[in-house]
Amino acid sequence: xxxxQRINQVILGAAMILAGLIFFLFQDFGYLVIVAILALSLLLxxxxxxxxxxxxxxxxxxxxxxxxxxxxxxxxxxVILALxxxxxxxxxxxxxxxxxxxxxxxxxxAMERKKLGFDHWRLKMASAVFNVLIAIICTIFINSLYxxxxxxSFGLIMSGIGRILSGFRKTAIVYVQ
Amino acid sequence: MxxxxxxxxxxxxxxxAGYSHEVSLAIAYSDQFTDCxxxxxxxxxxxxxxxxxxxxxxxxxxxxxxxLGMQDITRIWASFxxxxxxxxxxxxxxxxxxxxKYRLICAPNSDLAEETVRLAENGNPQAVGVAMHxxxxxxxxxxxxxxxxxxxNNTDHHFYELLPADGASSGGDxxxxxxxxxxxxxxxxxxxxxxxxxxxxxxxxxxxxIMNLGHxxxxxxxxxxxxxxxxxxxxxxxxxxxxxxxxDYYHAFTQMLYALKTLRSGASHFEKDRYDxxxxxxxxxxxxxxxxxxxxxxxxxWKSFGEELSGCEIEAFDRNKYQAExxxxxxxxxxxxxxxxxxxxxxxxxxxxxxRIYKSGSMLAGYSVEYQDSGFRGIxxxxxxxxxxxxxxxxx
Numbered sequence: 001x002x003x004x005q006r007i008n009q010v011i012l013g014a015a016m017i018l019a020g021l022i023f024f025l026f027q028d029f030g031y032l033v034i035v036a037i038l039a040l041s042l043l044l045x046x047x048x049x050x051x052x053x054x055x056x057x058x059x060x061x062x063x064x065x066x067x068x069x070x071x072x073x074x075x076x077x078x079v080i081l082a083l084x085x086x087x088x089x090x091x092x093x094x095x096x097x098x099x100x101x102x103x104x105x106x107x108x109x110a111m112e113r114k115k116l117g118f119d120h121w122r123l124k125m126a127s128a129v130f131n132v133l134i135a136i137i138c139t140i141f142i143n144s145l146y147x148x149x150x151x152x153s154f155g156l157i158m159s160g161i162g163r164i165l166s167g168f169r170k171t172a173i174v175y176v177q
Numbered sequence: 178m179x180x181x182x183x184x185x186x187x188x189x190x191x192x193x194a195g196y197s198h199e200v201s202l203a204i205a206y207s208d209q210f211t212d213c214x215x216x217x218x219x220x221x222x223x224x225x226x227x228x229x230x231x232x233x234x235x236x237x238x239x240x241x242x243x244x245l246g247m248q249d250i251t252r253i254w255a256s257f258x259x260x261x262x263x264x265x266x267x268x269x270x271x272x273x274x275x276x277x278k279y280r281l282i283c284a285p286n287s288d289l290a291e292e293t294v295r296l297a298e299n300g301n302p303q304a305v306g307v308a309m310h311x312x313x314x315x316x317x318x319x320x321x322x323x324x325x326x327x328x329x330n331n332t333d334h335h336f337y338e339l340l341p342a343d344g345a346s347s348g349g350d351x352x353x354x355x356x357x358x359x360x361x362x363x364x365x366x367x368x369x370x371x372x373x374x375x376x377x378x379x380x381x382x383x384x385x386x387i388m389n390l391g392h393x394x395x396x397x398x399x400x401x402x403x404x405x406x407x408x409x410x411x412x413x414x415x416x417x418x419x420x421x422x423x424x425d426y427y428h429a430f431t432q433m434l435y436a437l438k439t440l441r442s443g444a445s446h447f448e449k450d451r452y453d454x455x456x457x458x459x460x461x462x463x464x465x466x467x468x469x470x471x472x473x474x475x476x477x478x479w480k481s482f483g484e485e486l487s488g489c490e491i492e493a494f495d496r497n498k499y500q501a502e503x504x505x506x507x508x509x510x511x512x513x514x515x516x517x518x519x520x521x522x523x524x525x526x527x528x529x530x531x532x533r534i535y536k537s538g539s540m541l542a543g544y545s546v547e548y549q550d551s552g553f554r555g556i557x558x559x560x561x562x563x564x565x566x567x568x569x570x571x572x573x
Contacts, residue, residue, distance in 0.1 A: 005244055052384060056275045060328040060411045066382055105239050112235040117497075118221040166245055172555030173227075173252070175532035176525075176548045176562045 009167030016160030024153040039080045046074035096138045103131035178317045179400050184209035184494045185479030187309050194437035198489040207306020213496045227558035228520035230257045242385040248543035251324040256530040258314045259283035259323030264537035277539045278329050281322040285315040286449040294436050294447035304522035316429035317399045321392040325385045331411035332394045338373050339405040370471050402426040402468040423468045431457050521565045
């Protein structure tokens with residue numbers, strides 16, 4: 001990682017932690033921001049797709065489909081942004097799906113380790129159980145603004161810590177002749 | 178390629194090159210172990226994480242595709258399984274971002290292949306095995322890149338197997354009929370060559386999706402020695418590629434034979450585009466018949482061929498064979514164990530390939546620091562290479 005990339009990782013990580021704390025402390029405001037973030041991320045995906053097409057995909061066999069998909073996503077994101085009141089159940093469904101995917105991946109990883117005869121599979125299985133518990137909590141409290149904001153803030157803070165740690169990791173590969 | 182070629186065929190090549198049964202077995206083991214040395218395995222034996230030469234599908238499933246994750250994936254797959262052919266390739270009208278990926282496309286007979294074999298000139302069977310794995314894979318995995326990339330590694334429905342036409346041969350050239358390949362995504366079901374049904378990775382239109390790593394989108398077709406097929410590679414500007422695996426695998430075998438002889442004699446350096454067809458000649462029809470046989474694994478045939486050559490039994494490959502030796506060795510003696518030597522050879526290869534990619538102006542495999550110029554600054558695991566190359570430890 002270059003110095004610029006390291007600084008980027010740390011700044012982004014710190015911003016994520018700060019945002020997580022603000023959402024947690026000011027929940028009504030936090031919810032609105034979370035909805036805005038989710039809608040904007042869709043818009044960003046569309047813009048990224050168009051840039052990706054111009055930069056790379058136009059040289060690829062069948063690359064034009066990337067452009068068509070991006071335009072459709074762009075339309076969708078603009079429609080969502082135009083809606084003033086997004087039901088919170090959609091945000092919760094997004095988080096439930098995300099935690100279930102994480103749980104399935106952790107179970108898969110644990111099973112593969114177990115199959116290979118390694119002892120370290122229990123930790124992964126415990127992570128999977130944790131993911132499932134959060135997904136269940138989200139499902140039970142699907143209409144709760146409090147749970148929605150707390151779970152989202154928790155995920156954001158954990159990702160922020162991860163980014164900061166990776167910014168300090170030694171990454172250079174030493175070449176010895 | 179799979180165990181049949183990486184283990185049994187490598188054993189045959191090593192024995193034909195003049196190595197003893199024991200050394201041939203050690204070379205073949207190290208070759209095949211390159212498909213087993215995952216970070217999960219290294220965690221279990223408390224080995225250096227930087228020595229990982231492959232990734233389990235579960236490791237890939239949870240791998241991040243951020244900068245660090247991508248660099249880690251590229252280092253592993255480009256160094257050991259998809260050696261880049263031309264890191265300075267140029268195409269008119271393409272963007273820099275595109276070219277960085279394009280330059281990682283694997284093909285045989287590259288400058289990096291020469292450097293790979295030269296790294297094994299210390300004669301360690303482990304280093305020789307690693308080099309043979311890389312060389313063999315340049316033939317099987319050509320036209321794909323060891324980094325996640327939709328624009329390079331994607332394939333579409335235009336994918337046909339070329340099957341010998343009914344008893345047809347004109348003027349010595351075989352005639353082929355085309356049959357469209359049916360791809361599915363179920364990993365639990367084995368490929369069915371009789372019906373031309375094969376498993377491939379799921380289509381994802383994200384550039385850096387793990388599904389677009391290496392030859393995932395072409396399934397295991399590059400790994401089967403018997404298959405001939407044609408398709409449209411994503412990078413190929415709508416030009417068809419015909420892949421003739423039996424021919425490529427025979428080239429791989431004879432190139433390994435030449436490399437192994439060179440390494441064994443130590444009299445000259447390995448040079449690209451050279452093959453030892455002379456040594457293989459007495460067994461050419463036998464080897465070609467094994468390569469052409471329509472089967473998902475040719476291990477049994479290669480094994481019996483190897484045993485006929487040496488008159489010794491070739492034991493089945495056991496991933497855990499040297500695990501206890503490594504784990505029970507005192508810390509200061511770990512580098513002298515079989516696995517210890519293997520880890521060093523793997524890290525030497527990884528650091529060389531990373532350095533070359535970095536020097537070409539691409540950060541796709543990460544940042545490389547030259548010890549000679551800057552001293553030791555970087556991932557601690559690589560300090561083990563200082564002893565390996567007989568260097569004194571400098572600053573950190």
